Amino acid sequence: MPELPEVETIRKGLEKKVRGKRVNKVIIRSEKAIKAPSSPDEFVKKIEGRKLSEIKRKGKYLILELDCKDSLIIHLKMTGRLIYSSEGEELSYARVIFIFPDKTQLNFTDMRGFGGLWLVPDEEFSNIPLLKSMGPEPLENDFTLARFRGLLKGKKGKIKSLLMEQTFIAGVGNIYSQEALFLSGIHPERNASMLIDREVESLYNNLLAVLREALSYGGSSIDAYVDLNGKKGSYESHLRVYGRQKKNCPRCGAVIRKIKVSGRGTCFCPVCQK
């Protein structure tokens, strides 16, 4: 499931491969993938002939600005992929295809079909409430320890659920919330209001560290994630607790446990994380 490091890897790929290109043709194979506008025909008409300008990211959303007032928003959810290929490739898998004049194309594929594309007026994002209420970007310079402390103030929920809330911090999901908590020695079910100063500082440092580290490896290929060239990330073999239930803790050797936190699978070391 692509989180910040994976989506950012794709964003960089898009910047390199498709930024500045004009979209000659749009093919929709799965109308369900088009979330806005309600008419897929309108989606096609508004994009064909337009040029892709800036490629941005907000949390786990990709924002492809067109050379008009509209932006193409993409969320990959669990199994969505964006694959850049030469024209004609990947056609049988793709739900939506964007074809460029240089005989290349951008394919949106999505096995489970939770992902989606929105074409919305620039910066309005009216159909996507979360884009308006998105929390701060953890890897930006203004995300300081003081700001993190401020965000936590008055928060009462389980720390792991809080980390995954996109309105709290942008782009953190099930993988990196678990990794950051492990590195900080904090049990995922601890109440956010009960963390002491030292733990908050540790969590801040480790969250940033694990996101940066994963980004440097091109993300983790959990589920279906690959980059724009169809290449897997290489961080999944470095994950310390995610998906490692019943295996040994890399730090103390104890058996890693798996529990449900707010209905989501969560791995942790019962010895290291208190």
Added chain:
DNA sequence: CAATCGTCCTGCGGGC
């Protein structure tokens, strides 16, 4: 109001 639950979907793997 905040927390939790069900929903969408389908490939795969844990468990019998």
Added chain:
DNA sequence: TGCCCGCAGGACGATT
């Protein structure tokens, strides 16, 4: 061994 049930989960809407 082989098969199949249920797990996997981001975000949202409904519910309590």
